[in-house]
Amino acid sequence: MGKAFKYGDNVDTDVIIPARYLVTSDPEELAVHCMEDIDKNFAGDVRPGDIIVAGKNFGCGSSREHAPLAIKGAKVACVIAPTFARIFYRNSFNTGMPILESEEAAAKIDAGDEVEVDFATGLIRNITKSEVYQAEPFPPFISKLIESGGLAEYVKAQNGGGQ
Amino acid sequence: MSMTMTQKILAAHAGLKNVKAGQFIETDLDIVLANDITGPPAVREFARMGVENVFDINKVVLVPDHFTPNKDVKSAEQCKMLREFASRQSIENYFEVGEMGIEHALLPEKGLVTAGDVVIGADSHTCTYGALGAFATGIGSTDMAAGMATGKAWFKTPSAIKFNLTGKPRKWVSGKDVILHIIGMIGVDGALYKSMEFMGSGLEWLSMDDRFTMANMAIEAGAKNGIFIVDDKTREYMRAHKNKNKAFSKRMRVFTPDKDAHYDQSFEIDLSKIRPTVSFPHLPDNTRVIDNVGDVRIDQVVIGSCTNGRISDMEIAAKILKGRKVAGGVRCIIFPGTQAILLECIKQGYAEIFIKAGAVLSTPTCGPCLGGHMGILAAGERAVSTTNRNFVGRMGHVDSEVYLASPAVAAASAVRGYIANPEEF
Numbered sequence: 168m169g170k171a172f173k174y175g176d177n178v179d180t181d182v183i184i185p186a187r188y189l190v191t192s193d194p195e196e197l198a199v200h201c202m203e204d205i206d207k208n209f210a211g212d213v214r215p216g217d218i219i220v221a222g223k224n225f226g227c228g229s230s231r232e233h234a235p236l237a238i239k240g241a242k243v244a245c246v247i248a249p250t251f252a253r254i255f256y257r258n259s260f261n262t263g264m265p266i267l268e269s270e271e272a273a274a275k276i277d278a279g280d281e282v283e284v285d286f287a288t289g290l291i292r293n294i295t296k297s298e299v300y301q302a303e304p305f306p307p308f309i310s311k312l313i314e315s316g317g318l319a320e321y322v323k324a325q326n327g328g329g330q
Numbered sequence: 331m332s333m334t335m336t337q338k339i340l341a342a343h344a345g346l347k348n349v350k351a352g353q354f355i356e357t358d359l360d361i362v363l364a365n366d367i368t369g370p371p372a373v374r375e376f377a378r379m380g381v382e383n384v385f386d387i388n389k390v391v392l393v394p395d396h397f398t399p400n401k402d403v404k405s406a407e408q409c410k411m412l413r414e415f416a417s418r419q420s421i422e423n424y425f426e427v428g429e430m431g432i433e434h435a436l437l438p439e440k441g442l443v444t445a446g447d448v449v450i451g452a453d454s455h456t457c458t459y460g461a462l463g464a465f466a467t468g469i470g471s472t473d474m475a476a477g478m479a480t481g482k483a484w485f486k487t488p489s490a491i492k493f494n495l496t497g498k499p500r501k502w503v504s505g506k507d508v509i510l511h512i513i514g515m516i517g518v519d520g521a522l523y524k525s526m527e528f529m530g531s532g533l534e535w536l537s538m539d540d541r542f543t544m545a546n547m548a549i550e551a552g553a554k555n556g557i558f559i560v561d562d563k564t565r566e567y568m569r570a571h572k573n574k575n576k577a578f579s580k581r582m583r584v585f586t587p588d589k590d591a592h593y594d595q596s597f598e599i600d601l602s603k604i605r606p607t608v609s610f611p612h613l614p615d616n617t618r619v620i621d622n623v624g625d626v627r628i629d630q631v632v633i634g635s636c637t638n639g640r641i642s643d644m645e646i647a648a649k650i651l652k653g654r655k656v657a658g659g660v661r662c663i664i665f666p667g668t669q670a671i672l673l674e675c676i677k678q679g680y681a682e683i684f685i686k687a688g689a690v691l692s693t694p695t696c697g698p699c700l701g702g703h704m705g706i707l708a709a710g711e712r713a714v715s716t717t718n719r720n721f722v723g724r725m726g727h728v729d730s731e732v733y734l735a736s737p738a739v740a741a742a743s744a745v746r747g748y749i750a751n752p753e754e755f
Contacts, residue, residue, distance in 0.1 A: 177518055177613060181721040186700040190397070190404030192371040192471075204723040224519035224552060228719060229700070230454040232371055232470035253523050253554055254454055258470035308354040308484065319378045322476045326380055 168294065169216035169244050172209060173278035174202075176222030180229040180255065184237040192233055194240030201237040215242035218284065220276045222248065225266075226255025235264035245284045247291065247302070249273045260309055261318040267291065272300035332588035334490040335557055336525040339465040339585050343448045351489035351592075359389065360447035360464075360581065362477035365433055365696075366394035366405070368452030368470070369412040375475035384419050385481030388577040391423040391442060392416050393433040396696040401703040422575070431668025431694045434458035434546060434636035439668055441573030445560045446583030450477050455636050455718065457548045461541035462568065463560035463584060468549060488554045490525035491516070492593040495532030497602035502752040504646065505540030506638060506716065506736035509547045510607040512599065514617030522552035524594065527587060529559040532601045538567045539642040546637045547718050550614040560584045608714075608749060609734035612722045620739065620751045630713040631662040631744040632725075633737050634692070635699045638716035639667030641674050643737040648680035650741035650755050651687040657747030662689035663698060663705045689744065701725045707732075714743045 182204040184197050191197065202209035219238065225248035226234055235258050238246060249270040251259070259266045265286060272291045276282060281294040289302035305313065315321035331348045333341065341349040343357035362385075364372050369392055376384075384390045392412055397405035416424035423442060425431070434455050437443050445463035449456060452474035459466035469483065477483050493512065513520070526548045528541075536544075541558050548556025558564070568582060605619035633639075633647050644666055656662040664684050666672040672694065675681045684691050698705035699717040707713055707726030712733065715725065720732035735743070738752035745755075 179719075179721045181700070181719065181724050185723055186367075186702055189367045189702075190402065190408065192374075204728045224522060227518060227552060228454065228549075228721060230368060230452055230456075230468040230470050232368065232452075232472060236371075250519065250522060252519070252552060254468050254470060254549075257473060261470060261472035306354065306486070308486075318472050318476050319375050322379045322381070322479055326479070 168281055168283045169214065169218050171218050171220045171276050171278060171280045171282050172213065173276065174205065174219065174221040177224045177227050178205070178221050179227050180231050180234040183226065183234040184231065189231060189233055192236060194236045197233055197237035198240030201241045210241065213241050213243065216244045218244050218282050219246045220273055221246065222273065223250045225251050227252035230254045232258045232262055235259045235262045239264045247272050247276070260312055263317050267302035269300050269302040272302065275300065332590045332592065334525060334591045334593070335527050335559070335585050335587040336465055336490060336555060337487060339446055339448060340485060340487055349487045351487055353487045354484060355487055356482050356484050357448050359450055359477050359481050359483055361389055361391055361443060361449040362474060363391045363433060363437070363449065363451035363453065363456060364474050365396050365453055366398060366409045366412055367396045368474065370408045371471035372452055372474040372478065373411060373415045375472045376478055379475060379479045381479040384421065384478045387420050388422045388575060390421050390478050391437060392421055393425050393430060393436060394427065395430055395432050395694065396700070397702050398430065398695055399427050399693065429669060432636045432639055432696055435639050435667025435671065438462060438542065439571055439670060441571040441578055444568055444578065444582040445564060446585055447581065450474065450483050454549045455546050457553065457555050458542050458546040458636060460545035460548065460555050460557035461538060463558060463564055465555055465557065467555045488523055488525045489594050490527050491521055492596040493526060493528045493599055494596065495528060495530040495599050495601055497532050497600040498535045499601040499604060502606060502738040503604050504736045504738065505536055505543035507604050507607045508599070508601060509544040510609055510614070510617050510734065511604050513547065513551050513615050514607065516551055518550060518613050518615045519552040521548065524553055526551065526553045526556040528556065533559065533561055535601060537642055538563055539640040542640060543637055550718060559586065606736060606739050606752060608739060609720055611720050611731040611733065614720060614734060623749045626712065626733065626749040628660060628714050628743055628748060629711040630705060630707060631660060631740050632698050632705055632713055632715040632717060633740050634665035634667065635696070635717040636667065637718045638737050639665060639671065641671050643716065644671065644675050644680050646737040647741040648683045650738060650745065650752060651689065652683045654687055654745045656688040656744045660744055660747050662744040663692060664689050665692035666694060668694055698725060714740050714749055716740050
């Protein structure tokens with residue numbers, strides 16, 4: 168369970184982690200500057216297990232994997248949005264940063280709401296408002312990637328366990 | 331079953347007769363690309379995958395172009411990591427500073443991408459190569475690592491939007507104005523997860539450089555890829571930029587969409603009606619035609635990048651700057667996309683025109699476009715830039731502003747000191 172941070176449409180990778188900090192790809196170093204160009208308090212206020220709720224096309228822009236890594240480094244449990252930009256979508260699964268697509272949750276969760284997410288069922292529980300939202304289920308291929316533990320593990324398994 | 335151009339390329343690389351939108355497939359890769367920012371995490375992920383060697387030393391391309399020439403110690407360390415990996419793996423196509431160019435200007439110039447290819451690149455503007463009739467898309471570092479390890483990538487087969495181009499663009503209107511117009515029309519997520527397929531009689535009036543610019547910015551509409559029908563201009567370009575390595579020289583395959591291919595949407599674009607177009611802060615879809623920009627005073631002009639750093643972009647800038655001066659109080663930074671383009675600028679006399687006008691001419695680098703180095707903005711400053719993104723803080727301080735435009739508008743604005751119409755020149 169965690170507190171929701173709420174942002175608008177088209178949150179881009181340049182505000183998730185500005186390019187001036189791309190001299191490292193260490194998640195914890197990146198987390199210090201996560202979201203700072205749209206919310207300079209985020210990095211200081213965020214607590215492990217908190218969630219980010221945003222509008223459509225979250226993560227648009229650059230292919231930098233540093234964006235989901237920065238959010239992961241901030242120990243955010245999940246990002247919820249109606250839609251994600253496609254490279255960010257892939258990168259999130261590949262780096263093990265959980266994301267869920269739900270138009271209803273994105274609209275109804277307000278900043279500061281206490282929210283609980285069940286990834287197995289896709290159920291998003293808003294404790295503050297006593298509401299439950301159902302996220303879009305993952306396509307079977309994506310579920311298989313998640314079960315394998317991400318793309319690196321999936322490739323490793325396909326190559327015979329890295330022998 | 332009918333297919334779009336993109337679907338046909340994907341099917342051929344997946345070893346399938348047919349694919350349909352939404353279908354998950356695994357395809358062979360012709361090129362796997364990374365740069366000095368996305369490469370180092372890919373190198374680390376590659377090591378985790380338990381694979382010793384890259385799938386093909388000819389087909390992995392590494393270009394240190396973002397923070398190079400190294401802007402600080404940390405950037406130098408990232409480049410060193412990439413360089414050492416390239417050397418260890420005997421990567422054929424690693425381009426060191428001196429022969430390096432901005433990746434999406436460099437790969438077509440070197441003949442590393444041909445029509446019908448499937449290309450993934452750990453850089454969102456990898457979609458540029460769609461201008462050559464290839465399927466090219468941006469991915470992240472982990473996908474890049476998997477591509478290096480296996481020579482394959484997974485995709486969800488995209489549906490598509492068709493853009494039928496007709497008419498001849500007016501003087502000073504280029505591919506940049508066309509793509510900004512389109513992004514303004516459909517929005518920054520207007521083509522989310524989809525292909526943008528460009529065709530029609532208007533192609534005749536769009537140079538390869540115009541097409542590279544347009545395909546380059548497909549990502550700014552959220553697209554998975556942008557792709558152009560192959561015509562005589564494409565063939566001529568590929569003949570002139572043939573790679574001597576046998577791995578590339580015989581690969582070209584021309585695919586065309588089926589006549590009854592399904593498109594989610596179709597747009598008719600009359601190029602003769604497009605006006606010079608500017609994207610206002612802070613999203614590329616926030617467009618206005620030049621007639622409606624109002625009085626926007628500027629501090630900096632940037633001409634170059636993977637979007638507009640090609641020779642015809644330099645030529646347009648030179649035409650406007652010739653015999654004129656950059657306005658007082660304005661910094662004009664020009665950075666050609668590759669060493670070959672820079673050399674051509676010198677040969678054609680553009681370099682002298684730029685320098686006499688009071689502009690600076692830079693070595694190829696992505697630097698200023700993403701607020702890396704070589705032209706960062708201070709608080710409250712405004713830039714007109716031929717780059718591709720005007721997000722909050724993109725080129726520097728969070729309170730700075732970027733206005734996206736064509737090289738013609740940018741050069742005209744440099745002379746005037748405010749956003750200006752090149753038609754007045």
